[in-house]
Amino acid sequence: MRSGAVEIIRAALGSAIKEGVIKGERLPEIIIERPKKDEFGDFSTNIAMLLAPLEKKAPREVASALVGRIASDPLVEKCEVAGPGFINIFLKKSYWLSILERIISKGGDFGKSTLGQGKRVQVEFVSANPTGPLHIGHGRGAAVGDSLANILKAAGFEVTKEYYINDVGRQMEVLGRSVFLRYKELLGEKIEMPEEAYKGEYIKDIARDFILKFGDKYKVSSEAEAIPAFSAFSGAAMLDRIRKDLKDFGIEFDAWYSEKSLHEKGLVTATIEELKKRGHIYEAEGALWFRTTEFGDDKDRVLIKADGSMTYFSSDIAYHRDKVERGFSTLVDVWGADHHGYEARVRALIKALGYDDSVLKVIFIQLVALLRKGVPVPMGKREGEFVTLRQVMEEVGTDACRFFFLMRRSDAHLDFDLELAKSQAPENPVYYVQYCHARIHSIIGFAKEKGMEPPARFDLKLLERLDLKEETDIIKHLGSFEEVVERGAEAMEPHRITFYLMELAGLFHPYYNKNRVVTEDRELTDARLLLCGAVATVAANGLSLLGVSAPVKM
RNA sequence: GCGCCUGUAGCUCAGUGGAUAGAGCAUCGGCCUCCGAAGCCGAGGGUCGGAGGUUCAAAUCCUCUCAGGCGCGCCA
Incomplete structure (x- = not known):
């Protein structure tokens, strides 16, 4: 109806101009609002107040020139000038x-x-590393991303939901090692978990599954021999759990995009080459740098470290280049708010490749503070104990869980009270x-x-x-x-x-x-x-x- | 130190530059012989962190400032 109201006003303006009541050399944008108070009508516009200085007339005078014309529209019950020059429009009951x-x-x-005219939008969300179960923060991102996708679809966009899997790199190695150690422990060996290892109970679960599948054949293997197998197995196992968690949370993705595949397809190297060709790459201190500062970032970023290995960012430039080149009109990235420092460098990449970075929209998800009857539930990843999405889902139900995640703007902190979410009060x-x-x-x-x-x-x-x-x-x-x-x-x-x-x-x-x-x-x-x-x-x-x-x- | 986010009722938060700033919770007081009481009705409660500025009009935009959170790796 809003657009209808705009048309009514446009028509009134047109006829006023035609009859010379208003010059209309410059016309402000017609803004319609729904007044808070009934007495101010169903819709109101401030057009007369915006037009007044251009016409060199009093706002109420301009408004008066328009109300009669607006009131003659068949949908309009009555139209009044109010306050400093608002035009309040009351629609006929038959319209309602x-x-x-x-x-x-x-x-x-x-x-x-x-609204979306079928434009293609990609929403990438969750994208949690497959090194542990989804926690409550991922859950909020999942709820926001999925709901956003639904809303965009309803508004006429063609939406693709994508999950980016960080399935290479050091974290996968650490995951593999962690499971390997638990594996040896289960087979009777005494082990010591290093500081950096993942220590959650789920690591033992995966180790158990590994034994069921492969027995003790890696019992005497060295880490170097064993870890690739353990990493691959554990990553896949973890991803299965994540998939299941999400499915039980009511979320299905259209695409699961593997970081590993970027490397396998040579996209990382290709992207670096492309940046080189465009003159945004330099070498210093034995490393390969991307001059992101040229595009508004705080500092330049390393793509290839002095030891020859790639940074996480090098995968990410390839991923975002690929996303842009897949031709979406908008790319939505849903990130935890602690990653906000990352936005500038991703924008820098898009600009460096010669694209308009307005395609990218990053939505930041603030932390969730879990409460029980108003008392904070301690959360900390330290000893591998954190509140998982599954625990919360099972305790309060998926409906309450998803609804609670969507009760606040996503960039505002959220207090999630378990007892409140459960209560039938x-x-x-x-x-x-x-x-x-x-x-x-x-x-x-x-x-x-x-x-x-x-x-x-x-x-x-x-x-x-x-x-x-x-x-x-x-x-x-x-x-x-x-x-x-x-x-x-x-x-x-x-x-x-x-x-x-x-x-x-x-x-x-x-x-x-x-x-x-x-x-x-x-x-x-x-x-x-x-x-x-x-x-x-x-x-x-x-x-x-x-x-x-x-x-x-x- | 630099950057991003957040400061609105006791608490948790809404609020597309518009008219007397709103909800929910909490508090207090009421309502089930009647379609579902997981509901309803009533009451109190505010320096929109602060100071300037832009504007006919600022919680909203700009600058500064105070407070809290987060980020500033050849980590992921």
Whole structure:
């Protein structure tokens, strides 16, 4: 509707210019907002205040020239000048009722749009190293990335979800060694775990699996002989666990991109060559450097170390070059906030290759503080004990878990209270929204028992029975869902959906409490059933964008 | 020291340059013979960290400053 309102104002401006009331040599952008207060209309615009200095007239004077023209639009009920020069537009009730028609006819598709025009967007997220289980922080990134992908899809983008696997390098060696040592220990040898080794219980699990598969054939092997096999096995085993964790969390990726494959395909070398050709590479102190400072980074970065090995960044330039060259219109990287220092160098790479770095959008995920009844749960990777995503998922359920992760802007700290997430009390926002959905289905079921099916067809006259203020408020809120999805996609902020849903439930519950849906008045009952159905539809659509279920019964 | 993020009600947080800054929780007081009480109703609560600036209009933009977090490896 917002765009419709813009058109109405544009038309009014056009006619005012034509009649010479306004010169209109320069026209500011038409901005429409939804006022917080009902008395300020359904939409309002500040166009008159922006236009006033250009026209050398008082804002209210400019506004007055427009209101009459706006009011003549068939959708507009009335139009007023207010305050310093706002133009407040009130739409006809029939317009709002027609929103219900759209929701009912579109059903699960309500909220989808063509904003993205099929442009290809890649969302890369989680991408945790396969050296340990996913922890709670990864979980937040997973929830945000997946929900963002859903929102972008709904907004008409073609989305690819990708996981980048860091399956080479020192960490894999450390993983291999850690498992190898546990393996020997399980076979009766006395071992000592080095400081750097991974010490979690899962290392022993993998060692056990290794024995089941290969027996004791590596018992007497040297580290040099054994580690490649152990690394490969352990990395794959770990990745399987990660995959399973994610799947149980409701997340499936379209692509799993292996760092190793970059090397195997020679893409790392090729990218370095390309940068060399472009003159961004130099040698110093025995190492090979990429002059990222030329593109806004703090300092230049090493690609090949003095010992001849590659840095992590060298893989990453190849990966991002590949991503850019795959032709996505936007690349979204979801990173932990502690990696923010990394952004500048990745942007530098994109620019150095001659591309526009605006293709890249990095979303930072702040840490999650886990609480239990308000008391912090100690977390620390030190002794290999940290709270895993699986533990939390199993304790509070995936719905509550995903919803909680999406209750804050992603770059804001998040307090995650396990007891709150589990509680079936009214203060738990997950259930507040889900309950709204379930409750409506129960009402519809109740009506059916009484032999009252909601009418199959939309009937404007019938819906005119919805004349309570609460009903209009609900309908208006329903009508803003499409816009919330679009703006969520533009801003790449899934939490907007969460807030929208809490607000929707916050409108519905009081309405329900005050008013009876199923009554002797058949017409009114039908109208209210339609309204309820629309609320349930939008609640379900919104929850599905979050990756949270919309239960019919709870 | 440099860079990024965050400072909004007791707590946790929303808030596309607009009109009297909002929720939830917590606190206090109420509501189930009636479609689901995982719900509802009512009350109190604010120097939007601070100071300048831009603007008709600033929580929002700019500069400075204070506080907290994070990052500044030939680690990954």
